[in-house]
Structure formats: structure tokens, C-alpha cells
Amino acid sequence: MIAEANSSENSTMILAVADDEIVGIGTISSNQKIKGRHVGTLGIVVAEKYCNTGIGRSMMDELIMWCRLNGITSKISLVTSQENKGAIALYEKCGFEAEGILKNEICIDGRFSNLVYMGLMI
Ligand SMILES: CC(C)(COP(=O)(O)OP(=O)(O)OC[C@H]1O[C@@H](n2cnc3c(N)ncnc32)[C@H](O)[C@@H]1OP(=O)(O)O)[C@@H](O)C(=O)NCCC(=O)NCCS
Secondary structure, three states: OHHHHHOOOOOEEEEEEEOOEEEEEEEEEOOOOOOOOOEEEEEEEEOHHHOOOOHHHHHHHHHHHHHHHOOOOOEEEEEEEOOOHHHHHHHHHOOOEEEEEEEEEEEEOOEEEEEEEEEEEO
């Protein structure tokens, strides 16, 4: 993934580091086909110990800025569980809007949840 991100103009990976430890990872993944190369799919995760300390927001801002400057990306997409209220609140604060819901798309311990697709035009 790192090699792929490094060799691609419209994909990247950023790390949040504290005390020499990786505490957050953010990615933009894009394909190279003409029809879809303007869309970057965003992924983000912060280590539990460091959640709610502003790292997620900083990484979101950095990834959005990177997309604005790469000269290719004009839309950022992401997908999250509808139950992940914290993540959805963060994405909405960054300007993302819900575009659609896939019902019962994931099943954890026998319980079904919906997925929300969100997008940001940049
Ligand atoms: C979702 C996640 C990336 C957020 O990162 P974070 O570092 O905890 O977020 P921050 O501390 O930067 O908070 C960002 C904003 O979201 C808000 N927020 C966080 N949790 C919230 C909640 N449960 N309800 C409402 N707002 C919430 C914060 O108030 C903050 O807003 P503010 O800056 O205006 O105060 C992180 O919690 C995480 O990695 N969770 C587990 C993995 C995951 O869910 N990844 C996303 C999968 S799609």
C-alpha cells in the first residue's frame, strides 16, 4: 500500500506519531481509470488511547488539503457504519454530506448495521 501510494499522484498515506509510536493512519486511495481517477476514497483510524484529542480532525484537514492540491482529485468519498456517531460527526464538521445508505450491509456478532456513504466535493 505504501509503495502504491508513493508511486501514485492521486493516492497518499499519512501517519500521526506520538512518542515514536504510530497513533493514527489516514489514507486517500484512488484508481487510475479516467472515469474515476478524480475520486479519492478516504480512510482514517486513531489509536483508542489518543481518540478525542484532535488527531482525527488534524488528519482529515491534512488529507483534504492534499487532495485540493494534487491537481486530480475533485471528490472525496468515504463509507462508515451508521452507528459510528463520532466518526459521522467528525466527517460532517469537515463538510461531508451523506449520499446514501446501504441497509444491513455489515453483520457483527449476528447484529446487522447500515453503512453510510458520504462525499465531499472539493
Ligand atoms: C473516528 C475517529 C477517526 C475520530 O478521530 P479523533 O481523533 O477521535 O477525533 P477528534 O478528537 O479530532 O475529534 C473530531 C471532532 O469530532 C467530534 N466528535 C468525536 N466523537 C464524537 C461523538 N461521539 N459525537 C459527536 N461529536 C464527536 C469531536 O467533538 C471533534 O469536534 P470538535 O473539534 O469540534 O470538538 C476515531 O475516533 C477512530 O479512529 N475511531 C475508530 C475507527 C473508526 O471509527 N474509523 C472511522 C471508520 S469510517
